[in-house]
Amino acid sequence: MSAVETYRSLRFNHDRCIGCMTCMRACTARSIRMKKGYPLVIQEKCIDCGECIRSCRENAITSRTPQVVDLARFEKIVAIPSSPLLVQFQPDVGPSDVAEALRRLGFDEVVSLEQACLAYLYSLAELVLSRRFEGPLITSHCPTVTRLIQTLYPDLLGNLVPRGPPRELAARWVRERLVRQTGLAPDRIGIVYISPCPSKIVDTMIHESPDGGAMHAVLPINEIYHEVLTALSHMRLRGELTREGSSSADLGWAFLGGMSRNLRRMVYALDSRSGRGRKRKADHTDYLPVAQLPSVRRVLDEIEKGRLQHVDLVECMACPEGCVGGSLVVDNPYPARSKAIEYLRKLPPPEERADFPSLRTIARSGELQRKHDLVASPLPPLDSDFRRSLLLAREKEELLSSLPGIDCGACGAPTCAELADDVVRSLASVGDCLVLAARGTRTARKENTMKLAEVASSLSLSPVSGRQHLDVEVAGCYVSDLLSDVIAHAADGILWITLQTHLNVVAVAKLNNLAGIVLVNGRQPAADTLAKAEEEGLPLLTTALTAYQVAGRLYELGVGK
C-alpha cells in the first residue's frame, strides 16, 4: 500500500515548466495544485490518467521510468510490446517488422500478448455467459479506470472483471518457459513492457499493486519510438501481420471497442459449443465500449444508480480511442486506430485460433486471477471525527459562497470549490484567493475597517459562535492574554486576539463592546465559554495560527492602521 502511494508516474521538469496552469486545469481528478509557481500533485487524488502529460505544451511533464541500465544485470532480456506500439508506424510497417526492430535494439526475445489475451477473452466469455454477477461487468485492464473506481466509485468494485491484465500472464509464461529452456535462474531473465500509458507503468512497477509483479521495467512508447524508427529504416520491411497462425486477440486491446468485438465472437463460439438446442444467450448479450474519463464517469454514475442493467459488459478506457490514444504514444491515435482495425479484419478472429480445452485449463488454474483483491481507496473525509467533518463541511459551504466562483486558478487550485476544500483541510488559505484579497484591501484602505466576516474568510478563521454578528466592522485589533490589560486598552470594535479560553473572556469582550475574540494556537473555547458567547451573540473565532501570525495578517490587510 505504501508503495502505491509513493511510486507515482509523474515528473515535472521545472526548467521547462512555465507555470501556465494548463495541466492543473486539464486534470480530471483535480489533483494538481500550483505551489510556488510549479505544479504539485495531491497523491491520493491522482489516478495516473496522463491527461496532464498530454496537455502540457512545454513537454515539461514526463512519466517516471525506472533506469534502463538496470537491465544490464540480466542474462536475457525480453520485450513485451503493448499492441499500440505495433500500429504506431507507417502503413508498410507490419507488427512483425516492429518485433524485428526490437530484436535489433538488443532484446533477446519479443513476446506477443496474443496467447495471454486469448486466455483472458476465453475466461471473460465464460464469466459473461455464466451471468453470475449483478449489474454490468466493468473491464479492469485500464488501470486508470480501476483507480477511478477505487477512489470515487467504491460501490462498483464488485463489478470489475476479477482478472489480472494479460500482460502479467504473458510475462509469467515467458519467464517460466525461459527458465525451462535455458536453465537460467528466474531473476536472470529481465522482462520489459513497452507501454502507452503512465498508469500501466505505475501498476506494473509496484509489486504490491494488484496487478504488478512479473515485469522488471517499463519503457514508455515515446522513449523507444525513435530508436525503433531508426532500426526500421535499416530493415527490409516485410509488412507482415504477426507470427504464423496467430489471431487478432491482442490487437483488440489497442483501441476502444476492439476488445468487445473479440469478446462477442468468443462468447458466440463458446455458447454454440455448449449449445444443446437451448435459446442462445449470446444473442442477448450487450457490450458498451466507453472512452475518456468524463464519459466513463457518466456511465459509472449511471451504473451506480442501478441503471444500464441490460448491459453485460462495459469496456472502459481512460484515453481517447483507447490505448492507441495513450499519453505516451507518438502517433496520432486515429491512423493507429484504423491500422489496428484493418489488422483485426485481416487476422483470424480469436475463436478460430482458440484451443478451447487448453484455454479452459488455464481459466480453471486461477492463473488469470488478480494477485490481490482490489480495495477501495476513497478520498479521506474532511475529518476523522464526524462532528468536526460536519462543521468543516459547513465552513466549506460558507467559504465557497464568499469566493468569487470564477475558477480562475490564480490561487493555485483549479476551482473555487477545490480551494474551499483545501482550506478546510488546512492545505491552503483563503488568503490565496487573489480576487478576494484585492477586494479586501480595497475595503480596508477606504475606511481602515473591515467586516469581521471578511477578516474571518481572509485569515480562514473558524467562527464557532455569534455567527449572526459577523457583519460587525472591525476597527482594529489588540493582542493580550491579561484581562485587566484588555479592559484598559481595547475598546469598541476591536478584535481581541488571545489564547485564553475561559468564561471570563466573554464578559470582558461584552464589557468593552469588542467586535469579537480570536482564539489562537488551535485552542477551542471551554464549553461554558461557548454557551455564554452564543447566548450573548459574541463572535468567537478559532484558528491554528499564532497570535503573531493573526496580528501580522490583520496589519497587512490594513485593519485599524
Add this chain to the structure above:
Amino acid sequence: MTSNEPLFVRQFRFEGKDFANAGSVSTEVKAILRSLGLPAPLVRRASIVSYEAEMNVVIYASSCTATLLVDLRRIVLTFDDRGPGIPDIGLAMQVGYSTATQEIREMGFGAGMGLPNIQRNSDSLDVRSTVGHGTRLEAVILIPPEQAS
C-alpha cells in the same frame, strides 16, 4: 436541537425535463456525504433516495428546490416541486404503478419502482401533494449514534 449542534444544509435548484443534467443532484449529494465520512451503506441509501426523487421531478414536474440537511443524528432529503402533483399518493407508492409515457419507458424509466425504492431506503418518508400545484417529498435516514460520538 441546541444552537451549537453542527448542522449542514445545502440547497439545489433544478428544472424538470432537463435530462441532460439529470442525476447531478444525487451525484453531488453522494460526494458531500462521503466527505463527511459517513459509512458507505448510508451514503448509498441517501444517493438512491435522491436519485429516484430527482428523476421523478425531471420526468413529471417542472421545477424543484431540493435540500440536503445533515446533523449528528440524521440525513434529511427534501424535494419540493412545482408540477402536476400526485392525485393518489397511496397508489403511486405501490410497486409497479406508473404513469410514464412510452417515450419515458424507452429511456428505461417507468417501472413504478422509484417511490417504493425511496420508501425502502429511508427510515421515514413523507409525501404530500396538491394536484395542479406540486409535490413535496421528505425522506429521513437516521445516522447510527456510534457514528456521531
